[in-house]
Amino acid sequence: MLTVYTTAPSSHSLTGHEFRQRAVDVARWTEAAGHRGLLVYTDNTLVDSWAAAQLMIEHTETLVPLVAVQPLFRHPFDVARAISSIGYLHGRQVDLNLVTGGFAGHMRELGDVLDHDERYDRLAEYGKIVNKLLTGARPVTHLGRHYGLNSASLTIPLPAELTPSIYVSGSSDACAQAQQTLGAVRLSYPRAAADYAEDPDGLRGNGIRLGIIARESSAEAWRIAHERFPSDELGERLHDVAAGQVESRWHQNLSRDAQNSHSPRDGYWLYPFRAYKTFCPYLVGSYQEVARLLGEYLDLGITALILDVPKDEDDLHHSDIALRLAQRMPTAV
Structure with a gap:
């Protein structure tokens, strides 16, 4: 089964009023399209x-935000408390996208000195604590490398049906290890489907996260x-x-692809990423062409799809036509 999210707009270059209106519009479009929720950067x-x-x-009414969580911004207890508080106040679920932070300058601003792989070790420890606080029946005592708790518990427990789905972002071996530790779903920005021929699993x-322009x-x-x-x-x-300031492996790999390829590859288009307008590839073409490309990713076994920020509600209508066609296509042998 494929879980579909969209992406919330960025607050860059918008006033507070403009961002509020844009965010609410995208949230309502996503809900009306029947998708689970939307990624919040x-x-x-x-x-x-x-x-x-x-x-x-x-x-x-039903939208589930997929909230990006960076360990440097909030203690794991505070994140667990925020989730349980939203459940208490609204009876709503929140999913988590655990991220390490990609820009070296941002890490320096916050005094973070861990290297790439160590940040994923911290991320795994962070996720384990949040999960224990939300799902455990007893207070949590934890003495780890990065965090310590002594009989900590949430006074507002989270109903089991509101337990968040957990995602981790990245494509490195360290990310894969964190994914395995947490039993999470790993999110990445995909290369062209044909590039996975030597690594079909x-x-x-x-x-995966990508944009769609289908007509x-x-x-x-x-x-x-x-x-x-x-x-x-x-x-x-x-x-x-x-690109010279990021440590994210997916960003480095996709940047190399974008710099080496100036033309679309059979509807797989990296120029929006190359021009610094978004952070994901696009699939462009007729409904049938985009459906075929999406079908190739479905054949590779993806379980979640995050669509780029829709320009308007009509964008989701067109992408959904291609997506429904892709899901009806026979699975490749």
Whole structure:
């Protein structure tokens, strides 16, 4: 079964009023489309992800925010308390996307000196504590490398049916180890499906994030794609500068692909990422063409799909046509 989320808008370049309206609109479109929820980003420069999730919960009925959680921002007890509080106040579920932080400069700002793999060790410890606090029947005592708790418990317990689904983001071996430790679903930004020919199980059981521009004809889809993401030399230069400051393996790999490929690969398009307009690849084409590409990822065993921020509600209508076609396609042998 495939779980589908969209992505909440960024607060960059928006006033508070503009962000509130945009976030509520995207949340309502996502709910109306029947998707589970939407990813809420976090980094040093964005509005707090929990404040954004609270806003969207208050303006929807069933939406499940997939909240990005960075260990440097909140203690694991505080995250568990936030989840149980949302359950108590709204009877609503919140999913978690555990992230380590990708930009080296952001880590330095917060005094973090751990290397890439150590941050995933901390992430795994963090996730285990949150899970124990939310699901354990007894107070939690934990003496670990990064955190310590002494008979800590939530005074507002979380109903079992509101237990969050847990995701971890990354593509490195350290991320895969954290995923295994937590029993989580790993999220990545996929390369073209054909690139997994030598590693056919590389995405199995995992989730991917990408954008979709699908229309009746391929020509119409590409017209919209180029209007939405025109050639942008400044954006390309900004991307190259940013790529030199990240430690995320997925970002490094995708940046190399984007710099080496200036044309779409059979509907798989990296230019929006290359031009620093978004952080994921796009699938572009007719409904049938995009459905075929999506079907290749489904054949690789993905269990979750996170769509890029929709420009308008109609975007989700068109992407859903392609997605429904893909799910009806016969599985490849």
